Amino acid sequence: MIVRSLQEARKTDRRVVSEGWESTRLLLKNDNMGFSFHITTIYEGAELHLHYQNHLESVYCVSGEGEVENLDDGVVYPIRPGTIYILDKNDKHILRAKTEMEMACVFNPPLHGKEVHNADGAYELDGEEVSDK
Structure with a gap:
């Protein structure tokens, strides 16, 4: 069984901060669950151009308001x-x-832990792992 606290994880390598957002990665590839789970904060006014070419993602809004635009249609x-x-x-x-x-x-395949978006708005498949276990 794996038990982690969001509050405690935010004090470790599991918290990744980038332009317009930060993410605390609670479940990662090295946990061997087949997916990763993150709590991500999108900062007010952020506009993120994203294209996860290597991952499928599900995103559930816990708080706040915004919008997502599908660039295909x-x-x-x-x-x-x-x-x-x-x-x-x-x-x-x-x-x-x-x-x-x-x-x-939730990401499938799972992230390693320290990924940030590349120039295309994607995460690479072979990211750097977090050091805390």
């Missing part, structure tokens, strides 16, 4: 607490935060 979906969006086709999209948003995210 131009449809914009409002995001608010209780909304989930699922990137089941490696969808190229823009995530915009009207207010600070807290999101629960």
Whole structure:
């Protein structure tokens, strides 16, 4: 059994901060569950151009408001607490935060831990692992 506290994980290598967001990775590849689980904060006013070419992702909004735009068809979906969006086709999209948003995210395949977005808005498959276990 694995038990972790979000509050404690935020004090370790599991917390990754980048431009417009930060993410605490609670479950990673080295946990051998087949997916990773993160609590991610999108900062107010952030506009993230993303295209997870190597991963599928599900995102559940815990708090805050924003929108996600599917760049394949131009449809914009409002995001608010209780909304989930699922990137089941490696969808190229823009995530915009009207207010600070807290999101629960699941990635398949799982992340290693220290990944940040590359120039295409994707995570590489062979990221650097976190050092705490």
